[in-house]
Amino acid sequence: MVDINKQRVDLPPEPAACAPETDEQRALRQSERKFRMLFHNAGDAIFLWELRPGEPPVLIEANEVAARRLGYRLGDMPGMKLSDITTAPPEEAAATLARLARDKHGTFESTLRTCENAVVPVEISSHIFNLGDQTVLLSVARDISRRKAEELKLNEMYQREKGLREALEAEIGKRVDFTRALVHELKTPLTPLIASGEALLEILQDEDELRLAGNIFRGAMNLERRINDLLDFARGEMGVLKVRCQPVDITPLLLDLAAEVSPQFDRKNQSLELEIDDTIPLVLADEDRLRQILLNLLNNAGKFTPRGGEITIGAHVDGKMLQLSVTDTGRGMSPEEQAHIFKPYYRVEDDAEPNDGMGIGLTLCKMLINLQGGEIWFQSEKGRGSTFFFTLPLAVNRE
Numbered sequence: 001m002v003d004i005n006k007q008r009v010d011l012p013p014e015p016a017a018c019a020p021e022t023d024e025q026r027a028l029r030q031s032e033r034k035f036r037m038l039f040h041n042a043g044d045a046i047f048l049w050e051l052r053p054g055e056p057p058v059l060i061e062a063n064e065v066a067a068r069r070l071g072y073r074l075g076d077m078p079g080m081k082l083s084d085i086t087t088a089p090p091e092e093a094a095a096t097l098a099r100l101a102r103d104k105h106g107t108f109e110s111t112l113r114t115c116e117n118a119v120v121p122v123e124i125s126s127h128i129f130n131l132g133d134q135t136v137l138l139s140v141a142r143d144i145s146r147r148k149a150e151e152l153k154l155n156e157m158y159q160r161e162k163g164l165r166e167a168l169e170a171e172i173g174k175r176v177d178f179t180r181a182l183v184h185e186l187k188t189p190l191t192p193l194i195a196s197g198e199a200l201l202e203i204l205q206d207e208d209e210l211r212l213a214g215n216i217f218r219g220a221m222n223l224e225r226r227i228n229d230l231l232d233f234a235r236g237e238m239g240v241l242k243v244r245c246q247p248v249d250i251t252p253l254l255l256d257l258a259a260e261v262s263p264q265f266d267r268k269n270q271s272l273e274l275e276i277d278d279t280i281p282l283v284l285a286d287e288d289r290l291r292q293i294l295l296n297l298l299n300n301a302g303k304f305t306p307r308g309g310e311i312t313i314g315a316h317v318d319g320k321m322l323q324l325s326v327t328d329t330g331r332g333m334s335p336e337e338q339a340h341i342f343k344p345y346y347r348v349e350d351d352a353e354p355n356d357g358m359g360i361g362l363t364l365c366k367m368l369i370n371l372q373g374g375e376i377w378f379q380s381e382k383g384r385g386s387t388f389f390f391t392l393p394l395a396v397n398r399e
């Protein structure tokens, strides 16, 4: 593309005056020369058309930029018709002219045609005014080829991105449907198993039978929890895992959870302590998800801590966040293990403490905590225990 701004037009030298000029004539000549200079060296193509009622506009004059951009010799341009240099269909050109005749000025996008039939997109700013007894149309056409090319490229990229997004959404939708159907199939037979196990626990008297019924019930509950975790994890991976946050009073929730997990800790002779602030403001969280996170961390603490160990739940306000923690005096983790624990399906097999987990618990905790606007991290030392910390936003910001 020719860079029209880089090319300057010099006017021919002034002819020697044949008769002495008056001051007025000299001022007029200099003014004319100045405006001619401006006209030909403007950054945009300029066209001056004569408008006659009922006739198509006729070009009176164009500037150098116009001639260069359209590939004509400047002297050949006067007398050209609108249809010689524009690609606009006649009806469209007529409508534009009618609008201009009414408003006397206007700015619009159009396309010019070069002498080689190439199309140049332009933004045209037009004015109609009278010059003596002539009505003229002045059109300044700015070349917007670069902008149009960028717009085209952007639009192509947008269309491509849109297509990919739609395909991805359809794929995610299919997977969500499949996972939902799979979970339904897996959970349906579990429901009567859990209900019957629970009923047996209430009816049976014999110690051995009670133990067996307890095993069935806990096993079925455990399986259900894992299926739910798997479904959540699959949703998280597909980016469709949702949380519904609202103000939650955390103290009763922690007391309730402690009561729920106590029996399983008792079985391993583990102690459970609560070290929580006396008054904790409401936090903004999804209560069910919060339970799920804490249960996951508490289960891990119990699982990876030997008999007689200590587990502590902490809750302390820290600025605009509540910091919760689960500490254990268990086996802790080596730096190598620590590097992987938030990766899906990572789990450490230990002969002393068999691990029946799937290795998605912590990944899921992280997803759920992040969705609620919090962070999760930990401190751990091999053989000395671990603390898992996470934060949740307070419901009301306290500066």
Ligand code: ADP
Binding pocket: 300, 301, 304, 328, 330, 331, 332, 333, 337, 341, 346, 347, 348, 349, 355, 356, 357, 358, 359, 360, 361, 362, 363, 386
């Ligand atoms: P899993 O369901 O297998 O426990 P997690 O994602 O919850 O999966 O944990 C991943 C791994 O992180 C565990 O297999 C274990 O090696 C380690 N881990 C998690 N919590 C603790 C803990 N409290 N003490 C020691 N190791 C832990």
